[in-house]
Amino acid sequence: MIKVIVVDDEKPAVDELVYMLKAYEEVEIAGAFTDPAEALDFIRKTSVDVVFLDISMPEIDGFMLAEVLIKLTSPPLIVFATAYDEYAVQAFEIHAIDYVLKPLTEGRLLKTINRITKQLQQKKSDMAPIRDMLNTTQNPKRYNKLPVWKNDRIYLIDKHDILFCTTNESETAIVTLKERFITSDTLADLENQLDDKVFFRCHRSYIIRLEAVSEIIPWFNNTYAVKFQGCKEEVPISRRNTKLFKTLMCIK
Template sequence: MNETDVGAQLTVLAVDDEKPALDELAFLLRAEESIAAVHPASDATTALRILRSTEVDAVFLDINMPGLDGLELAGILSNFATPPPVVFVTAHDDRAVSAFDLGAVDYLLKPLREERLSQAVQRIVDLAGRNKTTAPAAVAPSDEVIPVELGGVTTLVQRSSVEWVEADGDYARLHTPGRSHLVRIPISTLESRWADAGFLRVHRSYLVSLALVTGIRTVGSGLVVSLRAHGDQPAVELPVSRRHTRELKDRLVRAPKQSWSAR
């Protein structure tokens, strides 16, 4: 971490019902220079008791626990007046959709890798910094980062780099310049999460960044939307369903800086 990060001095809560896993998580968190204190808890009840008496900057939370599980605890935390950021730490990769629906900052898979934990901590540091420096009236959404796990390698994909999203069953394929990334998040979830960031559903299978739309045109009996080309790559054209046509046109008309045409 850089020097500006070291001064953050976060207080975090670590929750896991398995003692070896909790001890390892706490040990790795304490090794992070930006973390000043780690409060361990072996169940949700203890975690809530700590939260009532201690102000924490983030919660690192296991999912599968007896009693209240991690997702249920995160749901309770989301109702706090100032919800703490939550990072899920779990051995199961099939709960990411539910985790991100609850607003999780990150989703780490066991066994923990130090570099991935450091990335999650850095995101907490960045989030804490934005909360201190951003005026309450600010409405610009932060640039969300989506962790993509493939073959044990994690790629962090910034939302601002995503041009369009393609539905693939319960998954979504994020299309960035020259690449695509498959994530276990339904397109409907991204539609609601990214609406304020300028993404619009144009078809049951497609979600696009309005900032990249260069035109809409008629093809046969339907419409297609064109996205900005990159270098020698051809422009992308995606179908627009009838039910989404009016909203697409209305959104483009309301965007004075958006250059587009309907042919």
């Protein structure tokens, strides 16, 4: 079975696509959501094969959600279902498996299902040797440290000691409870090295370790700032990322 969820802020669009997908015996509708934040919370807890995703949604649009999904340990395939054709190039840059225009037809949806089936079969075949190699050679402890330079020496920082990472125009810093290290990595480089279940890109200039947050401070324009135990610095949560942050921190 192909486990599918549908995400679209318009309920009629969700209902229509769910109805069409139910015509395929090999498809299991695992969930349908009008709130992308709720969809993300569901996907983090439940393994799904495919996400049918609208692009134009308020607060968390389809591309923002897709960027989070593709960083998961077992990312689902993404099909963008949208009324707009101008985002196709950007969609495939995110490695979407398909891009379909509303209103969907049965013939076009069949092509998408066939493409999904083929891709899932290929994915299992491609991942088998990689999975075997990792099981025999990977040392989990090897990835618990980040190497950084300080005073002409390389220090290995335990990732669980990191409070936050930040950048300005001239440098990128990794802040722990005891020290502040300067690294040649960009914030994007660090984001790729840090587990997205533990760390969150809360702002274009900050990555925070969610478990290290000790205080959440309401800020202007319905945003927040956070503080960490033993650290005086406040870190802002951008307005763009506020809703996702609230979901991750279980803030109602």
